Amino acid sequence: MQTAVYRAPVYEPTVDELETLKKLELGEDVSLGAAVKEYLSRRLLERGFVVQDxxxxxxxxxxxRLLIRRTL
Structure with missing residues (x-):
């Protein structure tokens, strides 16, 4: 049996996700380790809000950046 992944039709970022995006906007370094500690959701990467080098x-x-401006 294959399990389907449900995606809500409207994306609503969590407080942690918004905070991390704001840190990145301000130029703060967020490494993968820091992201894990801050419970950064993989949804940011999946939805194209962040990229990894x-x-x-x-x-x-x-x-x-547009997401931050929309929710402020």
């Missing part, structure tokens, strides 16, 4: 550091995308 070769060193596994997170960087905010233009889409992530």
């Amino acid at each position: 070769e060193e596994k550091h997170w960087h905010i995308t233009d889409t992530g």
Whole structure:
């Protein structure tokens, strides 16, 4: 039996996700280890709000910036 992954039709970021996006917007370094400690959801990466470089550091995308501006 195959399990389907449910995706809600509307994406609502968590407080932790918004906080992390704001840190990235301000230029703070968020590594994979820090993201795990802060319970950063993989949804940010899956939805294109952040990207990872070769060193596994997170960087905010233009889409992530738009999300911050929309929710402020």
